[in-house]
Amino acid sequence: MKNLIKYEFRKTLSVKLILLGTAALAQLAFMIGLWTGRERIYSLGAFILLLLAFVGVAVIGLTSVLILHRDMNTKQSYMLFMTPNSCYKILGAKVIENGISLLLATVFFFALGALDVSMLMAHEGRLADLWSLVTQFLEGIDSRITLDTETLMSFAFGLLASWFSTVTCAYLADVVSTALLKGKRWNGLGSFALFILLSALMNWALLRLTDGIASVRTVFLVQAGISIVFSAVMYVLTAQIMERKLSV
Amino acid sequence: MLESRNIVKKFxxxxAVDGITVRFEPGHVYAMLGPNGSGKTTWMKMAAGLIKPTAxxxxxGGRPVDLESRKEIAYMSTEPYFYAWMTVKDVGKYYADFFPDFSYDRYLRLLERMELTEGLKTPELSSGMMAKLKIAVxxxxxxxxxxxxxxxxxxxxLARDEIRRSILEFAADDRVLILSSHLVEEMEAIADxxxxxxxxxxxxxxxxxxxxxxxxxxxxxRYRAIYGRVEVEA
Amino acid sequence: MQYDPNSPIWLQVMTVLETDIVTGKRPPGDKLPGGRDLAIAFSINPNTAVRVYQELEKQGLCETRRGLGTFVTEDAERIAALRKELALRAVRQFSDRMRLLGISREGAVTLIREQEE
Known part of the structure; x- marks a missing residue:
């Protein structure tokens, strides 16, 4: 299992290095802009970082799905399925790699964001005033909304978990497409429909089950919990189909 | 040691395989013959556990192939299958990580014989070098x-001689070797x-x-007699 | 080595070894390669190599000493007899060929003499 996970990280390395490199460049631009007082440069840096925080997490998830697809549909599949490892372990390694990567990416961008915001505030005193104005305004609209760090963190965690479950939905859809529908006429459309259906189901559950919870922070955390349970179910189902039906 | 009973694989x-019952006994080198598309590869992939039989x-060893049998059955496919980021060394390390019966020393010896070095990148190998790497690993x-x-x-x-030599070196009383090829003449003397x-x-x-x-x-x-007018390549 | 795929390979390898024994390339008492080494050296199946030694032993041309390996016989008479067998085999082949070409016994002998001069 340890080895399987190691190679899953190796397979996704280049994508992560690209993301990290881009983030480093944007961060550099941000800091240089800040020190030299060039607003256009640091706002560009900040914009790219913000974009990257969302796109990066999406890219990590997508990469994982694409690699699973390649690992089942090209000759490279022999590399995994020739080894004495069950599909539970093979898929499990992918799920674990993706979970850890998503978590690390979220923590990384969250920490970087916090750092940059405090740097910016220290630099531009006016911004700190603006920030408290915004939070007060939001609290004025709905007392449940607070922009404290903990809420932001639960928000990030909830988002991460729901994205994780989306990735596991995509695993299932791809495995169904490869193991069960291969060569069938409606394969592509069918598996895509399955993916949409599962995602919709999960989102419905997320909303339905958190209905009536007062604290926003709790909502985010409960949603994260539901997403993780959902992901676990997707994992077991997917691995079972692979184990029984997958031919590479 | 390895046998299939009425095995079928439909795509x-x-x-692709339409009810093959065959038994491979230790101590022999088998030539598995047939034109492209006759079902040899599909049969081998089922033995390797890559493809699940339809029936x-x-x-x-008397038990259905499973994860345990993958530890003892080594399959080499026709096509290259290594990850694009791998060097020759990475390929060996990968096998060492996953197959308990893999010996890195033996790998190094085989690489030397095949005139390959650890630092070569797999995507840059010529088809002949790739074929030798697959055999070595x-x-x-x-x-x-x-x-x-x-x-x-x-x-x-010349490399064919080296490959024959390596195959003969590892053939033993308690082992089964199955070679599929359409190059029939290459196997006349080494298969029994x-x-x-x-x-x-x-x-x-x-x-x-x-x-x-x-x-x-x-x-x-026999090949000519069985497959009729199919040309036998020299 | 190139084999005739239509005749038994053990026989072809055996003939090579017999010739080596007669010509002294493998002198009496010489240690012969082990089964696997013979298989590798001649690029033949290991079972075929085993067969080669079985036949050589049956013919009294080599002997296996337990734990030591297989050795060329030291029986000079047996080797002399082998020389004659191989010579006879060559003559038989030669005369078969001459008959096929329609050359008489005398004609063949004349040809050999002419060739030697």
Whole structure:
């Protein structure tokens, strides 16, 4: 299992290095802009970082799905399925790699964001005033909304978990497409429909089950919990189909 | 040691393997013969556990092939299958990580014989070098059964001698070697048994020296007789 | 080595070894390669190599000493007899060929003499 996970990280390395490199460049631009007082440069840096925080997490998830697809549909599949490892372990390694990567990416961008915001505030005193104005305004609209760090963190965690479950939905859809529908006429459309259906189901559950919870922070955390349970179910189902039906 | 009972594999409605019952015993080098698309590769992939049969059974030591049998059955596919980021060294490390019967020392010896070095990047290998690498990494496993699909394809004359030499070095009383190839002449002397597959079925099984002894017939002769006008490549 | 795929390979390898024994390339008492080494050296199946030694032993041309290996016989008479067998085999082949070409016994002998001069 340890080895399987190691190679899953190796397979996704280049994508992560690209993301990290881009983030480093944007961060550099941000800091240089800040020190030299060039607003256009640091706002560009900040914009790219913000974009990257969302796109990066999406890219990590997508990469994982694409690699699973390649690992089942090209000759490279022999590399995994020739080894004495069950599909539970093979898929499990992918799920674990993706979970850890998503978590690390979220923590990384969250920490970087916090750092940059405090740097910016220290630099531009006016911004700190603006920030408290915004939070007060939001609290004025709905007392449940607070922009404290903990809420932001639960928000990030909830988002991460729901994205994780989306990735596991995509695993299932791809495995169904490869193991069960291969060569069938409606394969592509069918598996895509399955993916949409599962995602919709999960989102419905997320909303339905958190209905009536007062604290926003709790909502985010409960949603994260539901997403993780959902992901676990997707994992077991997917691995079972692979184990029984997958031919590479 | 390795046998299939009435094994069938269908892709859609087409049967790639259509009920093959065959048994491979230790201590022999088998030539598995048949034109492209006759079902050899599909049969081997079922034995390797890569493809699940539609019907019938694939048994190793009397038990259906599973994760345990993958530890003892080494399969080499015709096509390259290594990850693009891998060097020759990475390939060896990968096998060492996953196959308990793999020996890195033996791998190094085989690499040297095949004139390959650890630093070579797999995507930059010529087809002949790639073929040699696949053989080296597969034979570096101390497997009970080796299945080599087209081991002589794309390999020059001298390297073919090296491959034959390596195969003979590891053939033993308690091992099974199955070589599939359409280069029949390459296998006349090193194989002692031939299994002919035709249109997904077992067409014939022969003891080669027996064939030559009693009838003065070669494996290539049988090939021509079984597959009719199909050309035998030299 | 190139084999005739239509005749038994053990026989072809055996003939090579017999010739080596007669010509002294493998002198009496010489240690012969082990089964696997013979298989590798001649690029033949290991079972075929085993057969080669079985036949050589049956013919009294070599002997296996337990734990030591297989050795060329030191029986000079047996080797002399082998020389004659191989010579006879060559003559038989030669005369078969001459008969096929329609050359008489005398004609063949004349040809040999002419060739030697």
């Amino acid at each position: 859609g409605s087409k049967a 019938g059974e694939m048994l190793f 597969t034979l570096a496993r101390d497997a009970k059964v080796w299945m080599l699909d087209e081991p002589f394809n794309g390999i020059d004359l 048994r031939a299994v002919f597959i035709k249109e997904g079925r077992l067409a014939e099984e022969d003891d080669l020296e027996e064939l030559r002894d009693s009838r003065g017939v070669s494996m290539a002769d």
